[in-house]
Amino acid sequence: MARKLxxxxxxxxxxxxxxxxxxxxxxLQSGLQKLTICARDVTxxxxxxxKLAAEFPGAYLHFxxxxxxxxxxxxxxxxxxxxxxxxxxxxxxxxxxxxxxxxLHDMKLQELMPTITSLMSSILHPIxxxxxxxxxxxxxxxxxxxxxxxxxxxxxxxxVGAATAGISMFCRSLAVEAKQHCIRxxxxxPSVVRGTPLYDKLQRDPFAASLISKVEQNAHLGVxxxxxxxxxxxxLAGPGSAKITGQIISxxxxxxxx
Ligand SMILES: NC(=O)c1ccc[n+]([C@@H]2O[C@H](COP(=O)([O-])OP(=O)(O)OC[C@H]3O[C@@H](n4cnc5c(N)ncnc54)[C@H](OP(=O)(O)O)[C@@H]3O)[C@@H](O)[C@H]2O)c1
Numbered sequence: 692m693a694r695k696l697x698x699x700x701x702x703x704x705x706x707x708x709x710x711x712x713x714x715x716x717x718x719l720q721s722g723l724q725k726l727t728i729c730a731r732d733v734t735x736x737x738x739x740x741x742k743l744a745a746e747f748p749g750a751y752l753h754f755x756x757x758x759x760x761x762x763x764x765x766x767x768x769x770x771x772x773x774x775x776x777x778x779x780x781x782x783x784x785x786x787x788x789x790x791x792x793x794x795l796h797d798m799k800l801q802e803l804m805p806t807i808t809s810l811m812s813s814i815l816h817p818i819x820x821x822x823x824x825x826x827x828x829x830x831x832x833x834x835x836x837x838x839x840x841x842x843x844x845x846x847x848x849x850x851v852g853a854a855t856a857g858i859s860m861f862c863r864s865l866a867v868e869a870k871q872h873c874i875r876x877x878x879x880x881p882s883v884v885r886g887t888p889l890y891d892k893l894q895r896d897p898f899a900a901s902l903i904s905k906v907e908q909n910a911h912l913g914v915x916x917x918x919x920x921x922x923x924x925x926x927l928a929g930p931g932s933a934k935i936t937g938q939i940i941s942x943x944x945x946x947x948x949x
Pocket of ligand 1: 706707709710711730731735757788836839
């Protein structure tokens with residue numbers, strides 16, 4: 692059964708900036724009582740935690756350093772989070788990313804699989820690590836970040852498209868297995884999200900910037916901000932989506948072909 696957010700504990704991997712940090716704020720605004728955020732950089736983690744603590748003084752907040760591309764460290768981080776909070780009802784897996792789109796002829800053969808693996812592993816490891824915790828509880832909502840390049844073929848996105856398509860199908864397949872344990876698994880799929888460190892990094896690359904500009908020109912509903920992606924995450928975390936699993940919600944402002 693889906694728990695109310697004010698009775699839930701959540702882990703956000705990648706919760707120190709961008710979409711993950713915006714999700715932390717919206718979940719706490721919706722009443723979430725206990726939250727663990729995970730990421731690699733401890734200074735960024737402390738800063739994020741102190742901003743959240745100032746805004747939500749009543750919430751239990753915790754930071755665990757973790758490189759989610761490493762399976763052992765991810766398992767340890769999830770164990771710490773469970774011990775600290777008592778349970779994990781919601782996982783938002785949004786760590787990783789940061790890849791610059793490239794046409795295949797500009798990639799070395801040796802770069803191809805590490806690129807795909809680095810993106811997939813940091814999103815998928817936390818899911819695998821949290822699954823036994825949620826299975827034991829017979830309750831949980833897993834929300835995973837993918838990208839619209841997983842469904843729309845895009846120039847320069849062979850590797851990112853392959854990785855994110857893999858993430859989406861992993862989640863849809865897991866949803867079929869997980870429902871017997873009352874666990875829901877869904878994805879949120881943005882196109883271009885303005886106002887994140889990743890967006891700024893992409894803007895500094897001329898090829899990526901030209902792709903972004905095309906997507907933004909088509910986003911007639913407006914270019915997406917992190918809090919707008921976080922609203923979809925918040926919906927999938929709470930009881931309002933209790934019967935929804937195996938779905939991918941695209942948040943694109945119309946920038947991606949529909
Ligand atoms: N922004 C966009 O336009 C956009 C569009 C489509 C999809 N997405 C996807 O959305 C997700 C989040 O994007 P964002 O824009 O919010 O990125 P962001 O602002 O760069 O934030 C990424 C977060 O993940 C953490 N992180 C990165 N690698 C990690 C790792 N290996 N292990 C643990 N934590 C890690 C970062 O902290 P540390 O660096 O300290 O670890 C940070 O907290 C990514 O998967 C991205 O591919 C973003």
